[in-house]
Amino acid sequence: MTRRISTDVAIIGGGLVGSSAALAIRKAGLDVVLIDKGFCGAQASGVNYGGVRRQGRSPEQLPLSQRAHRIWPRLRELVGIDGEYVRSGHLKLARTEKDFAKLEAYAETVEGFGIGLELIGGRALKARFPWLSAEAAGASLCADDGHANPRLVSPAFARAAERAGATVLEHTSVRDVFSTGNGFTVLAGDGIEIRSRMLINSAGAWSDRFATAFGEAVPLTRIYPSMVVTEPLPLRLPVSMGEQGGGFYGRQVARGNYVMGGGRGRALANPDFSRPAVSAASSVMQRAIALFPHLANAQVIRFWSGTESEMPDGNPVIGPSETTPGLFHAFGFCGAGFQIAPAVGEVICELVTRGQSTTPVDAFSIGRFREASAHTATSL
Amino acid sequence: MTETVQPVIVGAGPAGIGAAERLVKAGLRPIVLDEGFRAGGQIYRRPLIDDGRSYRNRYGSEAKKAERLHRAFDRLVPSIDYRPETLVWNVADTDRGGHLDVLSRGIHREIAFTHLLLATGATDRVLPFPGWTRPGVYTLGAAQTALKAQGCTVGEKLVFMGSGPLLYLVAWQYMKAGASVEAVLDTGPLSSKAHLISLLPRAPRIIALGLFYGVQLKLAGVRILYGVRPEAIIGEERVDGIRFRVGDQIETLQCNALAYGFALRAETQLADLAGCRFRFDERDRAWLPERDALGRTSRPQVYVAGDGSGIAGADAAELAGELAALALIEDLGKAHGGDRARQLIAAHGRILRQRDILEKAFPFPRDWFETVPGTTMLCRCEEISISEARLAIETENISEVNRLKALSRVGMGRCQGRMCSAAAAEFLSGVRKVEPEAVGRLRAQAPVKPIPLTFGVTGEGEARS
Incomplete structure (x- = not known):
């Protein structure tokens, strides 16, 4: 039995990018079908660290990041919940003078974007953040960055899209997808045939398959962040923390748990699934105790990991296909997609409805990998 | 490549002891890891210090069995590598062998195994x-x-x-x-x-x-x-x-x-982390690791025995422990008395059929949640009430337990659902008007019980061969 659905836009992947695009496009008045092989927001979008941070992003990403920064405070109005979003500040530590010099250089590079970085030297740091015990050469504070709860935010966007009239198909794997000349056919789940004028590939770590289907192979690799969470503890950590070099990040959620990450997990035999690596978790925990001695008697209640995509240059792929009119890509966020995703959804909507984005995304064109993938193809 | 065989048994209750006995008889020297201070498991739990009470006084009708099992284990100790007070909190790299992450009297260790026999027992439901x-x-x-x-x-x-x-x-x-x-x-x-x-x-x-x-x-x-x-x-x-x-x-x-x-609920998290396939068991109203008649799971060289693989009680656990050990011995290409296995399977089967009757005589209260008020805590670690869970289920259209955990925090706390997930599955299936099987099973994550944040600091890794 075949179920046929006709729509303006089909979206493969119900993560935060796909869901926010579905919501924006639906609000723009087009019909949308959002397809996910599992639950919406259950992969990288739902199990990431939850950092809502601009600090540390490449300059190319900052216009998009600034646009997202204006969306986050409006979550309740947009999707019905605040997602535990707080502008706690994001404090990035430098262990060494050399690392501090990198923070200083970064601050200078991104000065024009107005994200409001404040550099704090070692001695001042102790005075400002007396709870911080580890020796540090200095830090960079982005006071308006913060954090939110990914396992609530990402599914909420999908639900909001559904309430706005999008058709959301969960537990529906895409079996095949092809261009029909004036649109697309997506064969999904158990006999579902979706015909759409336009197609969005926002399938996260699974996006390379769909890009390849349209002749746009990309050098996407999978990464598995390694996360650790403690039992709930008295509230003490007022900021979201990071470190130059990325070995440790941590925040304390409203419930009191410390959510911390660093290092990588590893894939299981089925690479769609992963487990945190004990070695990575162990180094996160050691660093946590060095930074926060009050955690010395705390207990860890869970590790977790997720499946995320990474691109070789650290930037995502966002924008129109170069082979197939009507196809748009948005994937490869390299473990840092959570904050910018709501803006990416809006950009995709603009591309779909008006053919161009009001926020610059040229740097994220899939074409930048054309040579690389052609080279890979010939070397094979 | 080394030919070393290193079986590891997790749990020193009736199943673990039954398994260890049989492995030692086959000339193997298993590592036996047990969370307890002394072997015996929950049913034949021994006092921390001897208090002069007799077996009869302590174990009642089960005194003879308790005494026999304790004596059997004490005799085994020189022939096995027994490590009490050892929490196994993770199973990793399970591809025909692997290693366990354990916390042994405050020290973190990695323990390599070629064969893993899980006799992890049960807790109250x-x-x-x-x-x-x-x-x-x-x-x-x-x-x-x-x-x-x-x-x-x-x-x-x-x-x-x-x-x-x-x-x-x-x-x-x-x-x-x-x-x-x-x-x-x-x-x-x-x-x-x-x-x-x-x-x-x-x-x-x-x-x-x-x-x-x-x-x-x-x-x-x-x-x-x-x-x-x-x-x-x-x-x-x-x-x-x-x-x-x-x-x-x-x-x-x-x-x-x-x-x-x-009744009881099986402790299955380690089997889950070992990658075993699960099936829903109607009698236990729970997801259990798939096992063959001897206790082999879907993973090569991983075996389950005792209440941790389905509730059947101490007598069945002892038989199942020995059976799983026989399977392990067979998988090593060694001969074992096939007659013994057949006897054990028959005896084990008889007990399981008795369990079917006992389940009917002591039925699970399926209508439980119809009369429990919404203010009652469903998840005590995260302090999520029944009405909060119901609101999440209804507004988010939740039909699966992992989704319930993600969106409402039920089962997300210190116990990781060990205490509340059976109830949560019953509640969710009741709200959805489906059988408990349909709402799925909570995926296990390491650590299966809380471990100190300092574990990485005090840790020492054992050399892996």
Whole structure:
């Protein structure tokens, strides 16, 4: 039995990018079908660290990041919940003078974007953040960055899209997808045939398959962040923390748990699934105790990991296909997609409805990998 | 490549001991990891320090078995690598062998295995009702442990509630220990006990013991009521009594402790982390690792035995432990007495058929959540009430337990769902009007029990061959 659905836009992947695009496009008045092989927001979008941070992003990403920064405070109005979003500040530590010099250089590079970085030297740091015990050469504070709860935010966007009239198909794997000349056919789940004028590939770590289907192979690799969470503890950590070099990040959620990450997990035999690596978790925990001695008697209640995509240059792929009119890509966020995703959804909507984005995304064109993938193809 | 065979047994209850005995007989030297201070498991739990009580006094009708098993284990100790007080909190790299992450008396170790035999046992299955988290409310198992291992009672004036043979046994043990047993509140209807008649020819000892406990309780004037549903624990800071319903009648009993439980739930997290496939078991109303007749799981060189692979009790666990060991020996290409395996499988099968009857005689209270008020905590770690969970289920259209955890935090706390997930699955399936099987199973994550954040600091890795 075949179920046929006709729509303006089909979206493969119900993560935060796909869901926010579905919501924006639906609000723009087009019909949308959002397809996910599992639950919406259950992969990288739902199990990431939850950092809502601009600090540390490449300059190319900052216009998009600034646009997202204006969306986050409006979550309740947009999707019905605040997602535990707080502008706690994001404090990035430098262990060494050399690392501090990198923070200083970064601050200078991104000065024009107005994200409001404040550099704090070692001695001042102790005075400002007396709870911080580890020796540090200095830090960079982005006071308006913060954090939110990914396992609530990402599914909420999908639900909001559904309430706005999008058709959301969960537990529906895409079996095949092809261009029909004036649109697309997506064969999904158990006999579902979706015909759409336009197609969005926002399938996260699974996006390379769909890009390849349209002749746009990309050098996407999978990464598995390694996360650790403690039992709930008295509230003490007022900021979201990071470190130059990325070995440790941590925040304390409203419930009191410390959510911390660093290092990588590893894939299981089925690479769609992963487990945190004990070695990575162990180094996160050691660093946590060095930074926060009050955690010395705390207990860890869970590790977790997720499946995320990474691109070789650290930037995502966002924008129109170069082979197939009507196809748009948005994937490869390299473990840092959570904050910018709501803006990416809006950009995709603009591309779909008006053919161009009001926020610059040229740097994220899939074409930048054309040579690389052609080279890979010939070397094979 | 080394030819070394290193079997590791997790758990030193009846199943673990049964397995270790058989492996040693086959010339192997298993590592036996156990969370307890002393071997014996929950049922044959030994005191931390000998307190002079006799086996008869401590274990009642099970004294002979307990003594035999303890002696057997003590004899085994020189032939095995026994590590008590060792929490196994992770299984990794399970591709024909792997390693365990353990916390052994505060020290982190990695222990490599070629063959893993999980005899992880079970905990009480509990269901929430108003006051179930109040100090003074215990599980039946915990109340029994207090008697066996600490030689103390959990109260002076007690009420026992729930469903399962343990209900009557523990009430009787408390009476014998000198506590005042106010009542036994069986949540199953009296009519369900008629099923026991068909058990008489198959397991006369079980029936005789059951009758013995029941009659002795009755003779001592203990009230036994059937078809009971609790209304609430009385008392703000502690247990002062319990209010309950029998039919249309509401009654109140004074007591300073309540012990309750609804049979047991298998501890399956390590099998999950080892990558074993699971199936839904109607009798246990739970997802259990798939196993063949001997205890092989879907993963090569990973075996399960005892209550951790499905609730069947201590006698079955001992048989299953030996069976799994035979499977392991067979997989090593060694000969073992095939007759022994056939005997064990037949005996194990007989016990499982008895369990089918016992399940009918002590039924799970399927209608439980119909009368529990919304303010009652469903998840005690995260303090999520039934009405909060219901709101999440309805507004988010939740139909699966992992989704319920992600969106409502039920099962996300310290116990990682070990205490609440059975109840949460029952509740979710009730709201959705589907069978519990349909709402899926909570995926296990390491650590299966909380570990100190300092584990990485004090850690030492053992060389892996």
